[in-house]
Every structure is written in structure tokens, then in C-alpha cells.
Amino acid sequence: MSATERSGDAPGHTADDVADLIPMVRRIVYSRVGSHPSAEDLVQETLTRVLSAASTVEPGMLEPYAIVTARNVVSSLWRDIDRKNRNQHRLVDLSAPEPPEKQVVLEEEQSAMAAALARLDERERRALLDHEVDGADTHALAARHGTTAGAVAAQLNRTRARLRVEYLLAIEHVDPPTDRCRPVLIALSSGDQRRQREVQAAQHLLECEPCARLSQPLLERGQQRNDCLRIPVSSDADIVSARRAARELATRLAFGATDLTVIATAVSEVCRNIVRFAGSGEVVVELLEAPTRGIQIVARDGGPGITDVDRALGDGFSTYGGLGLGLPGVRRLMDEFAIASEPGHGTTVTMTKWEGTDHERPT
Amino acid sequence: MNGGPALVSIMRQGSTLIASVHTALNDSELVRFEHDLVDQIGEHRSRGVIIDVAALDVIDSFAALTLRRIADMARLRGAQTVLVGIQPEVAFTMVRLGMGTGAVPTALDLEEGLALLAEQGSHHPRPDEPEA
Numbered sequence: 487m488s489a490t491e492r493s494g495d496a497p498g499h500t501a502d503d504v505a506d507l508i509p510m511v512r513r514i515v516y517s518r519v520g521s522h523p524s525a526e527d528l529v530q531e532t533l534t535r536v537l538s539a540a541s542t543v544e545p546g547m548l549e550p551y552a553i554v555t556a557r558n559v560v561s562s563l564w565r566d567i568d569r570k571n572r573n574q575h576r577l578v579d580l581s582a583p584e585p586p587e588k589q590v591v592l593e594e595e596q597s598a599m600a601a602a603l604a605r606l607d608e609r610e611r612r613a614l615l616d617h618e619v620d621g622a623d624t625h626a627l628a629a630r631h632g633t634t635a636g637a638v639a640a641q642l643n644r645t646r647a648r649l650r651v652e653y654l655l656a657i658e659h660v661d662p663p664t665d666r667c668r669p670v671l672i673a674l675s676s677g678d679q680r681r682q683r684e685v686q687a688a689q690h691l692l693e694c695e696p697c698a699r700l701s702q703p704l705l706e707r708g709q710q711r712n713d714c715l716r717i718p719v720s721s722d723a724d725i726v727s728a729r730r731a732a733r734e735l736a737t738r739l740a741f742g743a744t745d746l747t748v749i750a751t752a753v754s755e756v757c758r759n760i761v762r763f764a765g766s767g768e769v770v771v772e773l774l775e776a777p778t779r780g781i782q783i784v785a786r787d788g789g790p791g792i793t794d795v796d797r798a799l800g801d802g803f804s805t806y807g808g809l810g811l812g813l814p815g816v817r818r819l820m821d822e823f824a825i826a827s828e829p830g831h832g833t834t835v836t837m838t839k840w841e842g843t844d845h846e847r848p849t
Numbered sequence: 850m851n852g853g854p855a856l857v858s859i860m861r862q863g864s865t866l867i868a869s870v871h872t873a874l875n876d877s878e879l880v881r882f883e884h885d886l887v888d889q890i891g892e893h894r895s896r897g898v899i900i901d902v903a904a905l906d907v908i909d910s911f912a913a914l915t916l917r918r919i920a921d922m923a924r925l926r927g928a929q930t931v932l933v934g935i936q937p938e939v940a941f942t943m944v945r946l947g948m949g950t951g952a953v954p955t956a957l958d959l960e961e962g963l964a965l966l967a968e969q970g971s972h973h974p975r976p977d978e979p980e981a
């Protein structure tokens with residue numbers, strides 16, 4: 487594709503010039519959101535913006551201007567969708583409702599949610615709504631309340647666990663028969679196994695019929711939101727999938743944008759080593775609760791192994807014909823890094839990033 | 850491009866090529882991109898190359914080396930390369946990884962990139978062209 491030739495003496499662009507860009511704008515928008523129902527709206531939105539700026543854009547610059555505009559318009563759509571999805575997913579994060587007798591179900595859900603929110607204390611409710619609805623991130627909330635992002639994330643998780651329980655009680659019209667019911671249900675809802683043992687959750691479910699019934703969606707949910715992912719890695723495309731999955735899992739903790747990028751990049755490097763040197767292997771990504779919150783990545787293969795680990799970790803060791811910055815670079819990116827390799831039997835890299843160690847941020 | 854949405858688009862704007870990466874690329878796709886772009890630089894005898902990497906949420910060692918290699922090949926063909934749109938988190942991570950962008954200049958966005966090329970173009974005419 488090449489830009490339209492022009493004489494260069496045109497004092498600005500006209501609507502005809504913009505019309506010439508329609509196929510290109512359409513191609514850019516459709517290549518990124520082709521299946522989305524508003525794709526055509528985005529094309530129009532882009533053209534409108536380009537048209538309104540056309541007379542002031544320098545000769546020859548209209549095409550690049552249109553490309554940048556199209557991309558901005560598309561990414562603002564993604565941000566909207568993303569925000570909506572996150573909010574839906576977090577606030578009404580129970581197993582999917584029965585096939586909707588739409589309006590009635592919706593109203594019932596709304597009043598159950600209102601009842602559930604009313605049972606939270608003011609401070610919890612404020613923090614949750616600031617985060618979920620107004621989009622304040624954990625760092626901003628931490629600054630506002632004079633605490634740490636990690637503490638805010640932990641508190642938000644506890645609040646969500648309570649909210650899910652209160653929502654279930656309200657929508658199922660259950661009045662808990664004993665004082666032990668709420669603590670048990672909340673421990674199940676948060677997936678906190680230590681707390682579940684403390685309140686003897688299993689025993690209570692055997693004795694209490696309402697809790698046994700209510701606990702099912704809570705337990706199913708815990709399984710869906712598994713805190714551990716196992717990703718087989720044997721191709722270039724797997725490297726990209728693995729780093730995406732790790733980033734996605736890491737967003738459940740209070741990692742900042744830099745840490746998320748660091749984690750995704752480290753996963754990319756260790757996966758590439760698997761593909762290049764062993765052919766295939768797997769990556770296990772797991773969220774940790776202790777000693778503090780963090781994410782652990784274990785990359786394993788059954789390949790030829792590394793004969794000289796110390797040398798492989800020294801800067802400048804050439805791995806795949808490049809500058810060989812893979813492993814030493816990854817070690818610098820992560821908080822903990824260990825490698826075990828046995829020639830002929832494969833290599834295991836174990837690395838961890840702890841929440842809240844993101845001291846060095848880009849300026 | 851053969852089937853599916855375009856991962857990268859390469860446009861010609863006078864003597865400048867503008868390559869926009871639209872999505873995350875895996876290693877094979879990066880290599881294909883490198884070949885396509887270097888071919889086009891030769892074909893159009895371009896003097897400037899802008900690579901917009903704003904859509905890359907990760908630039909690991911392989912991606913960084915590929916971008917550097919593109920810039921080296923472009924230089925051998927008489928073209929200056931500018932990377933635009935690197936996200937701050939990505940730049941930070943590249944440096945920690947030990948990569949940086951090497952000798953490849955970067956600019957905030959397309960506009961700055963074009964300005965940078967215009968500035969450098971006046972100092973570095975193509976070796977096979979008489980100075981204007």
C-alpha cells in the first residue's frame with residue numbers, strides 16, 4: 487500500500503481525500519474488531535474525526551493521521567468493553583443464572599445485590615464501589631486510606647467474599663439458622679483453606695442443610711477461579727499464550743502495570759528456552775498466599791539440560807545465536823530465581839515475583 | 850498477507866515506510882515481519898523507516914533483537930529507523946532485561962518519529978544520491 491501521490495501545493499485536505507481513506511480505515515478497524523457489532527460505527531467515528539481535522543493536517547500526513555485515529559478509536563472501545571467485563575465479572579460473579587425470564591430475574595438480582603451491599607459496613611462498601619464502579623486502582627485506594635496496595639487488595643478480596651455470601655442468602659431467601667453459618671460460608675467463598683479449617687467448614691456442611699445447599703455455587707466458583715494454571719509449551723504460539731495467561735492470572739493480585747509486564751516478559755523468555763532447547767515442556771503459574779502474596783512460575787522440560795548453569799547465568803553467554811540475555815535478564819526481572827538442570831534429563835526454572843516490590847517504576 | 854486479519858501493515862509515505870504492528874507477534878511472525886519490511890525498504894529505496902510498536906505489550910529479548918536487526922539491515926540499505934510508541938512499562942522491562950533499544954532511536958509517536966527522521970535525513974543523505 488502506498489500513499490496517494492500529491493503535488494504538495496494543496497493547502498489542506500478535502501472530504502474527497504478523506505473518502506479515499508475509507509477502505510484503509512475499514513481494513514484497520516475490521517482487522518482488530520471485525521466481529522464486534524460496532525465495527526462499522528468505529529469506522530464512521532474515525533472518518534468523522536479525520537474529516538474534522540482534515541483541513542489542518544499537513545499535506546501528505548492524512549493517511550498516517552487516519553491510521554493513528556483508527557487505532558485510538560478501536561482501543562477506546564476495548565477499554566470500555568474491558569471495564570464493563572471486569573465489573574460484571576466481579577460484582578455478579580456467581581455461577582450463571584438460570585435461563586432468564588429476563589426482567590424478573592434481573593430485578594430480583596438487583597434487589598439481592600442491594601440487600602447484600604447493605605450488609606457490608608460503610609468503609610467496605612465505599613472501597614468496593616470506588617474500585618469496581620469508579621475504577622480506582624489498588625494503588626490509588628491505598629494512598630487514600632494510608633495503607634498498602636497489597637492490604638487493599640486483600641481487603642477487597644475479603645469484601646467480595648462476604649458480598650457473594652450475602653448476595654446468595656438474599657437471592658435464595660435464606661435466613662442462616664446458626665451463628666456459625668456466615669463464617670463458614672465466607673470462608674468457603676474466599677477459598678481460604680486455613681480459615682475453612684478454623685471454622686470447621688466441612689463438619690458444618692454435614693450438619694446444616696441450608697449451608698450445604700448454598701455452598702455449592704461457592705465451591706464451584708472456587709474451582710473455576712483456579713489459582714494455578716498449567717500450560718503446555720511446544721511452539722512459538724504457545725509462548726505468546728503462556729505469557730498472556732500468566733499476565734491474566736497476575737492481575738488478580740495488586741500488581742502494577744510494570745510488574746505485569748515484567749512477569750509476562752519473564753514467562754516469555756523461559757518458554758522460549760523450552761521451545762528452542764527442549765522442543766516441549768510446560769509452565770505452571772501459581773498465585774501464592776504465603777509468606778506474602780505473589781506469583782510463582784515453574785518452567786519444566788525434559789530436554790538436554792544445561793551443562794554449565796553458572797555460565798548460562800553469566801551475562802553474555804550466547805544461547806540462541808543472539809546476545810544470550812535470556813536467563814540472566816530474567817533473574818534480574820524476578821524477585822526469586824532458581825534453576826535446576828541435569829544434563830540429559832531436562833531443566834526446571836522456578837521464579838517468583840512478590841506483590842508490592844515494584845519500587846522502580848518508569849517515569 | 851494471506852488470510853486472517855493483518856498482524857502488521859506497511860505503508861509508504863514518500864521516501865518513508867511506516868510499519869504498524871497491530872497485535873502481539875510470536876517469533877515466526879516477527880521473523881516474517883522482518884523479512885517483509887527489509888524487502889520493502891530495498892524495493893522502495895526508502896530513506897526512513899518508522900516502526901510503531903504501541904500494540905506490543907511485551908518486547909522480550911527475541912523481539913528486541915529482531916527490531917535491532919531490522920534497523921541494522923535498514924541502515925545497510927541507507928535508511929534510518931525510528932521506533933515509536935514503546936509503552937513505558939515495556940521500555941523499563943527491556944532495560945532490566947539487559948536489552949534496551951541499542952542504537953535505534955525512539956520517539957513518542959508517529960508525528961515525533963517523522964520529525965526525527967526529517968531532522969536526521971538532512972544530515973545523512975543516501976550514499977548513492979547527490980546532496981541536494
Ligand SMILES: [Zn+2]
Binds near residue numbers: 662667
Ligand atoms: Zn449453616
